Amino acid sequence: MGLQEEFEEHAEKAKTLPDSTTNENKLILYGLYKQATVGDVNTGRPGIFNLKDRAKWDAWKAVEGKTKEEAMTDYITKVKQLLEEAAASTS
Numbered sequence: 001m002g003l004q005e006e007f008e009e010h011a012e013k014a015k016t017l018p019d020s021t022t023n024e025n026k027l028i029l030y031g032l033y034k035q036a037t038v039g040d041v042n043t044g045r046p047g048i049f050n051l052k053d054r055a056k057w058d059a060w061k062a063v064e065g066k067t068k069e070e071a072m073t074d075y076i077t078k079v080k081q082l083l084e085e086a087a088a089s090t091s
Contacts, residue, residue, distance in 0.1 A: 007036060007072040010079040017079075018086050023055075025082055029075065031059035036071035040064045 001009075014029055034041075041061050046053040063071060 027059035032075040034060040035063045
């Protein structure tokens with residue numbers, strides 16, 4: 001399986017993460033996903049009253065400069081970690 005296929009598979013698995021997944025971890029995944037699929041931030045930072053979109057933008061900006069492959073690999077690793085943590089907490 002190639003990196004792109006594994007990334008897409010884990011993007012689907014990420015949708016199954018429990019509701020208890022922290023916002024911090026969701027933002028990390030969001031930033032890595034955007035970096036892997038779009039590249040560096042290409043929009044202006046949302047205004048101060050738009051807290052949700054601003055947090056998402058900041059998470060994406062935090063991984064700026066990573067290559068598509070680095071972002072995909074980090075995303076896959078993070079999804080695996082979160083799935084393992086979720087499995088451990090239910091047993």
